[in-house]
Amino acid sequence: MKRKPLIVLGLPKGSLQNAAIEKMAKAGFNIQISSRSYIPYIDDDEISVRLLRAQEISRYVEHGYLDCGITGYDWIRENESDVHEVGEFLFSKATRQPARWVLAVPDDSEIRCVTDLEGKRIATELVQTTRNYLAEHGVTAEVEFSWGATEVKAKELVEAIVELTETGNSLKANNLRIIDTLVVSTPRLIVNRKSWQNPDKQKKVENLALLLRGALEAETKVGLKMNIPSKNLEKLLQSLPALRNPTVSNLSQPDWVAVETVIEEAVVREIIPQLRSMGAEGIIEYPLNKVIY
Numbered sequence: 001m002k003r004k005p006l007i008v009l010g011l012p013k014g015s016l017q018n019a020a021i022e023k024m025a026k027a028g029f030n031i032q033i034s035s036r037s038y039i040p041y042i043d044d045d046e047i048s049v050r051l052l053r054a055q056e057i058s059r060y061v062e063h064g065y066l067d068c069g070i071t072g073y074d075w076i077r078e079n080e081s082d083v084h085e086v087g088e089f090l091f092s093k094a095t096r097q098p099a100r101w102v103l104a105v106p107d108d109s110e111i112r113c114v115t116d117l118e119g120k121r122i123a124t125e126l127v128q129t130t131r132n133y134l135a136e137h138g139v140t141a142e143v144e145f146s147w148g149a150t151e152v153k154a155k156e157l158v159e160a161i162v163e164l165t166e167t168g169n170s171l172k173a174n175n176l177r178i179i180d181t182l183v184v185s186t187p188r189l190i191v192n193r194k195s196w197q198n199p200d201k202q203k204k205v206e207n208l209a210l211l212l213r214g215a216l217e218a219e220t221k222v223g224l225k226m227n228i229p230s231k232n233l234e235k236l237l238q239s240l241p242a243l244r245n246p247t248v249s250n251l252s253q254p255d256w257v258a259v260e261t262v263i264e265e266a267v268v269r270e271i272i273p274q275l276r277s278m279g280a281e282g283i284i285e286y287p288l289n290k291v292i293y
């Protein structure tokens with residue numbers, strides 16, 4: 001008889017779905033999705049997964065239908081959910097930069113700041129957050145829920161929109177100008193407060209967070225190893241501060257050592273020629289699945 005899962009985990013369906021599944025895979029969890037089910041397979045008997053809209057996950061975690069979930073800070077804030085936040089995980093569908101909910105207007109609009117919105121109409125999916133933002137600035141305006149195509153509405157149907165962007169390219173392509181940023185959002189791992197008080201569930205969630213952090217940390221780094229004459233080792237380490245805390249071990253060949261380290265991938269192309277000029281041989285660069293400090 002199959003035992004009951006220890007935790008029920010909510011993952012975002014939609015734009016962040018592929019990124020979330022990919023990060024879970026790098027963390028060591030194989031998830032297989034069926035188009036006919038919102039309960040994917042996961043190769044961990046202690047976890048049961050639910051695919052839900054990111055907009056809903058924080059509410060279901062708060063009310064205990066899910067023990068934990070990954071969703072954006074924007075929706076936690078929009079739903080005003082009372083949950084325990086375990087960690088922030090900086091990944092998105094397009095870039096590794098946080099997503100932003102911005103106030104935008106057409107390029108030719110006379111609106112220049114938030115106070116110019118007095119008596120105007122704004123379309124957005126982030127209704128409560130937008131209303132709170134207007135109240136903070138003492139502005140009275142009509143905020144309507146947008147079911148989609150929000151950028152198009154700014155042309156004829158409303159005076160302004162509050163829309164999600166990562167790069168701003170889509171807004172520029174639609175001749176829209178950003179006035180202000182309301183929320184900067186990244187995915188968060190959140191837990192139901194009662195579940196967090198359960199030692200077994202807390203430990204499972206903490207382990208999941210540890211593996212996810214390790215997978216994300218590894219995305220910008222590579223492993224690097226090489227052999228170098230012992231007499232050049234000190235010069236190597238002093239000249240290349242990127243090689244901090246390397247592992248150094250003796251080789252069977254006299255007067256040579258092996259050096260191995262983890263380094264930012266972006267700097268590898270710059271230092272490999274320098275390594276070679278210092279006598280390093282057998283230089284190997286290799287990908288990493290997880291880096292845990």
